[in-house]
Amino acid sequence: MTTKKKKTGGLAGVVAGQTAICTVGTEGKGLDYRGYSIFDLAEHATFEEVAFLLLYGELPMIKELDSFKARLRSKRALPEAVAQTLEKIPATAHPMDVLRTGCSMLGVIEPENSFDDQLPTAERLLATFPSMLAYWHRFVTDGTRIDFESNEDGIAGYFLEKLHGKAPSDLMREAMDCSLILYAEHEFNASTFTARVCTATLSDMHSAITGAIGTLRGPLHGGANEAAMELIEKFSTPDEAEAGIMEMLANKSLIMGFGHRVYTVSDPRNEVIKGWAKRLGEEVGDTVLYPVSERIADVMWREKKLFPNLDFFSASAYHFMGIPTALFTPIFVLSRVSGWAAHVIEQRSNNRLIRPGAEYIGPGSRDFVAIEDREPDGGMV
Structure with missing residues (x-):
């Protein structure tokens, strides 16, 4: 008697690891970040609080949040080499390619020299992605080279200000902030799993995040x-x-x-x-x-x-909010980098190389035939 094997295409139903960062789909509808309901976070928290929660494991105290936000504000400016690279990317490029390239270039200019740098590196990416996206968009749209100084305290307001060249309305700032919270983390989705697979090889943070961006670019993951x-x-x-x-x-x-x-x-x-x-x-x-x-x-x-x-x-x-449609998925990146980085850090804390097996469905064992003795197959010459 043969036992029919359970189909696992796309790893559906396969538990690929453990995480303390997020639970998703509980009873078909739940979503918690480190035990906190998405409804509570969306109603009561700011995106910076949520990013801190994901990266550091707990919601921040007032002084911790103030310090975190100050660090992010200080890290918004792009290195000149990154800005010049963005200027060379044509207006016809997909903005996801812009962020993928910008992330990779930043990793060249400011490499993560050791895992001791992982939290500062994560904060730098969180702070610079809005700058990258707004800088490229404004440059290819009207030739403006935006500056990175701003009175906007949070990432949501900062991005909208730099995108439009003016301060957003309170409602738009709050709506964008909430949107960033909603997109921040989603367990072992395709892009996050990509980041963890890359991290498991002991690669650097920038490589893991670049891979995640490339995965999110696919229309079956991002782009909806x-x-x-x-x-x-x-x-x-x-x-x-x-x-x-x-x-x-x-x-x-x-x-x-x-x-x-x-x-x-x-x-x-x-x-x-x-x-x-x-x-x-x-x-x-x-x-x-x-x-x-x-x-x-x-x-x-x-x-x-x-x-x-x-x-x-x-x-x-x-x-x-006046955001061009082509920038919708890249906004996903501005938020999800907090979750991606949290997973990179978690993977490193108890790392094991991720290498699943595969069910072979090709031909059985065959004898090698010398090239001069091979018969044409299917009319090929």
């Missing part, structure tokens, strides 16, 4: 918010959106921004970002995008029982 925005913008009214979605479903077209590999009941982050999208839409006088988004979500639930994930309403929220 960009695809969601492109979808939403196709429709002028909720009724038009419903008809369009019904046609897409009939044609079995892929609709991004719905469902999740881990969550089975709902994405808890969606509930939070949806509220911010509604408020932002009201602030900018939107009468189309948010109603269209709501109708699409309603149809997807009614027809397929698929719930919107974080990416879907993040799309309209970012649009209302």
Whole structure:
């Protein structure tokens, strides 16, 4: 009697390691960072508090937070060599490639010389990614070389200020801050696992984060918010959106921004970002995008029982903040670097090389045939 092997394509259902950083998908819908509910963090914390929690293991005291934020502010400026590298990247490049290149270049200019440097290195990346993205975007858009001085205390306000050349509204600053919290960490997702695999070889922080960015660039991991925005913008009214979605479903077209590999009941982050999208839409006088988004979500639930994930309403929220669609996924990086770095640090604390096995499905044992004796196969010459 033979036993049928359980399929593990994509490592679904396989426990690849232990972590004390995050729990995701508990009862199909939960998300906690180091034991704290995402709802509590989104409502009561700032992104800097959450980043500190992920990197250092506990929420900061007031003095610790003040010191942490001061360090981040002092680390925003880009080395001249990094700025020059960014200026050489064409406007046609995907902004994810910009951050991947910027991270790698920063690692050349400011290498992590030992693991004792890991926390300062993580803070430097957390501080500089907003600068990299805004610097390149402004340079290729209108030739502006932004300066890095700012009165903005937090990363959210700083990024929006440098992106637009002016201070954001309070609502936009708060919404962006909350968005960064929601995207900060998500257990062993593809990009995080990439970072841990790289780290397990005892490679450096910059290599691990560069690999994570490259993984996030793939449309099956990052990019759903960009695809969601492109979808939403196709429709002028909720009724038009419903008809369009019904046609897409009939044609079995892929609709991004719905469902999740881990969550089975709902994405808890969606509930939070949806509220911010509604408020932002009201602030900018939107009468189309948010109603269209709501109708699409309603149809997807009614027809397929698929719930919107974080990416879907993040799309309209970012649009209302004046952020170009191509920058949506890179904003993910500005946040998730805190989680990635936390996983790099955790992997190093109890490291073992990550090397899974594979089930071989190729041909059986074969005799070698000298090249002059090989018969043509399938008409090949």
